[in-house]
Amino acid sequence: MKLRVDLLPYGSYSDTVLVVDVLRATTTAAVFLEQGASEVRFTASLEAALEQRGEGIVLAGERGGLPIPDFDLGNSPLEASGLNFTGRTVVMNTTNGTTAAHAAAASGKHVILASLRNAHAAARRARSLAVEEIAIVCAGREGRSGLDDVYTAGVLCEYLLAMGEWTLDDGARIALTVRRQVGDPLEPLAGSAAGESLERVGLGQDVQFCARISESTVVPVLAEHSELGLIFRS
Template structure:
């Protein structure tokens, strides 16, 4: 076990709005948007997508579409008219997407990727890739910040619980420390929820929002851990997959 002075930091930022308070102290930024952007991104790579370009605005998405890219766009939980798909993970299980580079713009997640990209190495986190991500992070020996995408710059439960799971794992390795109350709160939310995450989040605001849009299958997929054991990382403007030989033994 490392001494407190040599332990790396693992902290949690509850929303993009708070990110400027954290951004200068971390080498790895784990962007989390459990419902549904980062879960969909992990599903895409697990299905064999070659690359994924996250963009913040509909205008950027349309520009890529005009260049011939397959483009997904979501706002307020719905597919934006005129685009190929939204951010349902099931959209990315289409075998026609294997080997291709696609583009995605979402309400919260892709915006978080963009605000984080100049602060450190951006890594995609979700419950879908939780175990493989935890093991990879534990081997990097770098300060890690979990950036929760939240909902329109506000706190949400599902992203915080996922961040808490990462925090709990890394602290328990003995090589990481947390000092912020946000990280302590996230960890204890995860410990309260871990035996039944789906049930724990039954009353959460975004789960209710998606349920009202008849997206129950998406909810179940996104809240079930380890369905897509991949690690997408941002390389320039495009997300790419960390190769298997540098993942877990």
């Protein structure tokens, strides 16, 4: 089986894809499901999210780390972890994460949202779905690779290596090297451009929340791809 890491979303995908935007979209999406949401929709645009406003719908997202006017919530996993979304649908749009998921869903057979918090469970789920390849796609930031996402990809690779035999591509080797060089996950997350930018706008606690490895077994898996967007359920 092939294990591949795209340091940015730049390919097409034949099999199972783990999408990583650890700061913060793929972390937050899983928290919404943990907190009872029936589904999380990733829209292709901000406008497509606003159009879905209605009863039982929660709009969540950010631009440049800050909440979007007219949205109900930002993209804070820490905030989401203190709320109850039972029976609600959360409609999300973010700067990089939702775009990366759309790139993955354009060709991938199975699309999974992965983060540090659900890393082990997400790796296990991918392993059970994949037939020939698992591709880990790092969302990055404004078209540039992010240390936070590459580190997270390395953690996922490490779990996957323990689950079978793999042929690694260079991206996987780079991610594993980053993972092995850096012990404490808070270091690459807080030291990444995304982490520094969250710290600057007072969201450093979110970075700490996102740095906790394998605390959750909730894994958002793409269930439908409709005009409403990508619909993830656990």
